[in-house]
Amino acid sequence: MAVIVWLRRDLRLADHAALTAACKSGGPVIPVYILDSYVEDMGAAPRFRLEQALAEFARTLDGVGSRLILRRGEALDVLRALVKETGACRVFWSRDLSSTSIDRDRAVKLALRQSGVEARSFVGNLLFEPWDVQTGSGGAYKVFTPFWRAVRGRDVQPPRLPPAVLPTPVRWPRSDRLEDWNLSADMQRGRAVVGAQMQVGEASAQARLQAFLQNDMAVYNDRRDELAGWGGSDLSQYLAWGEISPATIWHAVQPALHEGTRGAEAFLRQLAWRDFAWHLMFHSPSINRENWRDGWQDFPWNTDAERPEVIAWKRGQTGIDLVDAAMREMYVTGRMHNRARMIAASYLTKHLLTDWRIGMRWFEDCLIDWDPAANAMGWQWVAGCGPDAAPYFRVFNPDTQAEKFDASGAYRQKWLAPDSGFYQAVPRSWNLSPDAPRPAPVVTLPDGRARALAAYDSFRGKN
Numbered sequence: 001m002a003v004i005v006w007l008r009r010d011l012r013l014a015d016h017a018a019l020t021a022a023c024k025s026g027g028p029v030i031p032v033y034i035l036d037s038y039v040e041d042m043g044a045a046p047r048f049r050l051e052q053a054l055a056e057f058a059r060t061l062d063g064v065g066s067r068l069i070l071r072r073g074e075a076l077d078v079l080r081a082l083v084k085e086t087g088a089c090r091v092f093w094s095r096d097l098s099s100t101s102i103d104r105d106r107a108v109k110l111a112l113r114q115s116g117v118e119a120r121s122f123v124g125n126l127l128f129e130p131w132d133v134q135t136g137s138g139g140a141y142k143v144f145t146p147f148w149r150a151v152r153g154r155d156v157q158p159p160r161l162p163p164a165v166l167p168t169p170v171r172w173p174r175s176d177r178l179e180d181w182n183l184s185a186d187m188q189r190g191r192a193v194v195g196a197q198m199q200v201g202e203a204s205a206q207a208r209l210q211a212f213l214q215n216d217m218a219v220y221n222d223r224r225d226e227l228a229g230w231g232g233s234d235l236s237q238y239l240a241w242g243e244i245s246p247a248t249i250w251h252a253v254q255p256a257l258h259e260g261t262r263g264a265e266a267f268l269r270q271l272a273w274r275d276f277a278w279h280l281m282f283h284s285p286s287i288n289r290e291n292w293r294d295g296w297q298d299f300p301w302n303t304d305a306e307r308p309e310v311i312a313w314k315r316g317q318t319g320i321d322l323v324d325a326a327m328r329e330m331y332v333t334g335r336m337h338n339r340a341r342m343i344a345a346s347y348l349t350k351h352l353l354t355d356w357r358i359g360m361r362w363f364e365d366c367l368i369d370w371d372p373a374a375n376a377m378g379w380q381w382v383a384g385c386g387p388d389a390a391p392y393f394r395v396f397n398p399d400t401q402a403e404k405f406d407a408s409g410a411y412r413q414k415w416l417a418p419d420s421g422f423y424q425a426v427p428r429s430w431n432l433s434p435d436a437p438r439p440a441p442v443v444t445l446p447d448g449r450a451r452a453l454a455a456y457d458s459f460r461g462k463n
């Protein structure tokens with residue numbers, strides 16, 4: 001009897017518990033990706049990156065004698081139809097703990113089980129499941145450092161080997177054509193610009209990991225904050241689409257960790273931030289909608305997303321060099337350096353006093369490594385209303401940050417230059433010219449800082 005493997009953020013063969021279990025069941029395995037409303041709602045860059053990931057994974061499946069079946073519709077309807085068409089008696093998937101997915105998956109599991117289908121979810125995208133990491137009193141960690149202390153010495157399940165072949169059905173069910181989904185429709189710039197720099201797929205993820213271990217991890221501590229070189233592993237886009245599992249990375253780092261290689265512990269700690277973000281989202285499903293800290297609903301954020309200064313922020317036109325460089329980097333490449341994310345987010349939420357959700361949504365539209373949990377946590381952390389957040393009164397000064405982390409000016413020069421690729425990428429309707437002089441600051445750093453601190457003082461006075 002056939003097994004349907006419903007793929008989501010797990011587009012890989014290696015360390016894929018649901019796929020391994022499906023292969024072990026002995027029946028034919030039917031890998032399926034469903035374009036449902038959850039996927040339709042994603043931003044332009046994530047959908048564009050997903051399109052590439054699906055095309056690549058279809059080739060990978062082809063290489064092991066299998067196929068990727070694509071279907072459009074609400075997940076339960078599609079799965080029910082496929083069960084009927086293929087006679088499958090099992091549907092397996094990797095857990096996705098975002099709030100929307102949890103509700104959807106719970107309903108799917110219940111309905112399939114009621115109709116006699118074995119529906120099972122498997123560990124997939126985290127090092128530790130949220131219910132396996134608890135404080136001494138049985139609660140969830142709300143601060144990262146004790147969370148890290150609790151998990152750093154733990155065993156992580158060794159990665160499962162990829163199946164050499166996937167048992168195939170006698171007759172494949174019909175599949176949509178990926179081109180017809182047109183996932184890159186809102187990302188015209190992507191084809192020309194982002195696409196040229198993008199790395200996709202499981203083999204590429206493994207190669208990136210090996211290159212990082214051999215060349216970069218030892219200098220991770222020293223280089224990761226430098227804006228001009230990336231300095232990080234650059235694995236986030238692969239992790240976001242599940243082209244590599246965090247357990248694979250964790251285990252690959254262990255030999256270096258035990259040899260005391262510099263950078264190994266710091267890197268794993270960063271990887272654990274990703275788990276922390278997902279655990280937070282699991283325990284506080286509204287973290288991408290509501291201020292996480294109590295009382296912050298009264299903070300005087302400006303919620304008007306159409307204000308000229310917000311538009312200027314999105315378009316890299318605030319007149320603050322480092323912020324504009326960061327926003328242009330993201331628009332052109334779909335990536336943004338971690339420190340640049342913090343600085344750009346801080347300028348929006350503090351100097352421009354803007355509601356963090358406006359920035360979060362723009363990042364969601366522009367990042368090819370968009371991860372709902374890391375993005376929400378990152379924004380709330382910077383804005384001061386999140387778990388383990390930087391205190392609101394600690395306002396990043398982009399100029400001081402530039403002196404420290406872009407001392408040569410190379411990062412700013414690259415992204416502010418007329419030939420950075422930005423002007424070729426932006427839509428005509430933005431009306432930007434590479435020959436125009438740099439704009440004056442929409443809000444100067446001293447004014448913005450003073451305004452942010454005054455807002456915080458008045459808020460604190462009431463709370």
Ligand code: FAD
Nearest residue numbers: 232233234235236270271274338341369370371374375378
């Ligand atoms: P490395 O430094 O090599 O770290 C290894 C891995 O650890 C990363 O690939 C990532 O999976 C994880 N990681 C590292 N830092 C963090 C962190 N602060 N929070 C959670 N996980 C982390 N990361 C995303 O993957 N997707 C997002 O949508 C996202 N949005 C962010 C928004 C804001 C406002 C901020 C401040 C941070 C955001 N981050 C996000 C976290 C971080 O910026 C990226 O994970 C990092 O830049 C990726 O580069 P890297 O792979 O070289 O990271």
